[in-house]
Amino acid sequence: MGINRRDFIKLLAGTGGIALFGKNVNVWADEHVTSLHESFGVIVDTTLCVGCRSCEKACNQINQDLPRKASEFYKDNSMLEKRRRMAADSYTVVNRYNNPEDTNRPVYVKFQCMHCTDPACVSACIVGALTKESNGAIRYDPWKCIGCRYCMAACPFQVPAYEYNNAMTPQVRKCTFCFEQRTSKGKAPACVQACPMEVMTFGKRRELIKIAKRRIEKHPDRYIPHLYGEHELGGTSWMYLSSLPFEEIDFPNLGYISPPSYTEPIQHAIFKHFIPPLTLFAVLGGLMWFLKPKVVKSESVLEEENSEK
8 A cells, every 4th residue: 555645744743753852841950950048049029119229230330341321321211211221331221111000100120031940042143152051141252252142032021132333343231130240149230239228139039939929918909819920931030020911010920831841852862873864864854855757747737737827
């Protein structure tokens, strides 16, 4: 009994899939996602923020490689009239949102790198310029970076920014969690320390989760019953409390599974011992061989039809 084209393709796909992927996503995630119970984190309580932007100023001052901004910049409330995102010269920004329950009290939200537990940017970097530290920070090494910007495409929160205006030595820029200056020494990031309203709480991630849940239980009228970042994308070092649904303050609904847990099993399977790539090429070659006669035959039929006209 002959094999038709559909059955042949199914056979190739099944054989190649077994050879390439082997383990499923859940097994990979259990084996490879590092537990960060002892890592640092930050809770951002958006119900306390007044939009003073002291955090932005502190960030600019502690990162000496950023261009200095005048104090007047941080007193200019017109900056809050538009939604901003992180940039190569701004590692953190504060945005303002309308509060439907109290129009006289808008909601202010601070944004920066979330420092994911299983970061997509680190997984996507082909030269190891980005690394995840045991204390929770994601670090960037400009000497390794080749400017491919895969990290920018991979980040679900659209955080990394590129120095397009620097033609000679452009770098990818993002929040460093004040690793060199503070968190590597167990100190809170500069933005946390500078906040006059104590919007942010720094500490061990596992303890912060307990603190956040106690706040929600104690003040159910103030917070929605969700700690953003506890589970999103496998968990993040920066976590948020809010009185508004998170989609209303520009936090995407990304699910609980990290992107690397989907992509890295494929990557690891393809390059393991360089045997699976040969299998992949064989699958593709077999598919081309099987389809080629059909294509040639179709072209000859078309030529005959054209000659008869």
